[in-house]
Amino acid sequence: MEVGDVSTVVAVDGPSGSGKSSVSREVARRLGLAFLDTGAMYRAATWWCLDQGVPLTDQVAVAQAVRDLPLVVGVDPDGPTVVVDGRDVGVAIRTTEISSRVSAVATNLEARAELGRRQRAVIEAERTGGWSDGRGVVAEGRDITTVVAPDADVRVLLTASEEARLARRARELHGTADAAALSATRDQVVRRDADDSTVVQFQVAADGVVTVDSSDLDLEQTVEAVLDVVERARGARA
Numbered sequence: 001m002e003v004g005d006v007s008t009v010v011a012v013d014g015p016s017g018s019g020k021s022s023v024s025r026e027v028a029r030r031l032g033l034a035f036l037d038t039g040a041m042y043r044a045a046t047w048w049c050l051d052q053g054v055p056l057t058d059q060v061a062v063a064q065a066v067r068d069l070p071l072v073v074g075v076d077p078d079g080p081t082v083v084v085d086g087r088d089v090g091v092a093i094r095t096t097e098i099s100s101r102v103s104a105v106a107t108n109l110e111a112r113a114e115l116g117r118r119q120r121a122v123i124e125a126e127r128t129g130g131w132s133d134g135r136g137v138v139a140e141g142r143d144i145t146t147v148v149a150p151d152a153d154v155r156v157l158l159t160a161s162e163e164a165r166l167a168r169r170a171r172e173l174h175g176t177a178d179a180a181a182l183s184a185t186r187d188q189v190v191r192r193d194a195d196d197s198t199v200v201q202f203q204v205a206a207d208g209v210v211t212v213d214s215s216d217l218d219l220e221q222t223v224e225a226v227l228d229v230v231e232r233a234r235g236a237r238a
């Protein structure tokens with residue numbers, strides 16, 4: 001980082017399938033920023049509970065397991081890694097089993113407090129040094145713009161119609177968006193968002209948060225729309 005450069009923290013929230021991870025990761029790549037996938041942390045916590053035989057219905061046990069979670073997340077947008085107890089779980093945390101059960105961790109308030117603390121630590125590290133040498137970070141999830149990093153330099157709510165989000169996830173998981181694929185995808189998009197919305201609000205932009213609706217945009221157009229928000233905010237700071 002050059003002397004005089006100012007670090008940039010970009011917070012991106014939104015519902016499932018809106019494109020948060022894909023768009024945020026590409027924005028981070030293009031700006032040379034670190035990339036923090038906070039959803040992967042909730043998924044890793046869920047994986048750890050299952051691996052350790054912690055019943056997801058036991059809120060006290062889940063909270064303790066999350067406090068003890070031996071998690072290391074990599075923030076290189078070209079290859080974000082998720083390592084739990086020395087094991088690379090980057091693939092294992094994306095299974096339908098994890099996707100269908102992660103809300104048990106996401107709705108556990110003590111688990112949220114612990115993961116939020118860890119997320120703030122990563123964001124602060126990247127603001128002053130870390131992988132990005134202080135250039136900053138793009139952090140995406142559900143509560144980044146409101147709870148984890150409400151003072152972020154740029155705050156974006158990335159939305160899309162339920163129809164678009166279901167179709168995207170169906171294509172991603174099943175290679176098609178036909179009726180059967182859409183039906184099979186509904187639980188981990190619509191039901192999961194409904195469950196998660198009971199403890200965190202990510203459907204309506206908070207004050208100061210810019211909404212980007214990607215319903216009618218392709219991935220590249222959405223990346224460019226978010227980059228535009230970042231550049232406008234940087235210009236306003238200059």
Ligand SMILES: Nc1ncnc2c1ncn2[C@@H]1O[C@H](COP(=O)(O)OP(=O)(O)OP(=O)(O)O)[C@@H](O)[C@H]1O
Pocket residue numbers: 014015016017018019020021022023039168169172214217218219220222
């Ligand atoms: N604007 C877009 N147009 C077309 N496809 C998109 C768009 N944005 C994302 N996608 C695709 O939709 C799928 C879901 O994207 P992504 O995983 O980034 O969403 P997400 O919001 O992070 O979802 P979740 O919160 O459930 O992880 C991916 O296959 C991605 O390539």
Ligand SMILES: Nc1ccn([C@H]2C[C@H](O)[C@@H](COP(=O)(O)O)O2)c(=O)n1
Pocket residue numbers: 016038039040042043102103106140141142143144192196200
């Ligand atoms: N900051 C966050 C990030 C994620 N979650 C929840 C939402 C999902 O149920 C789950 C996995 O997220 P995804 O990988 O699908 O983006 O974790 C949350 O509550 N807060």
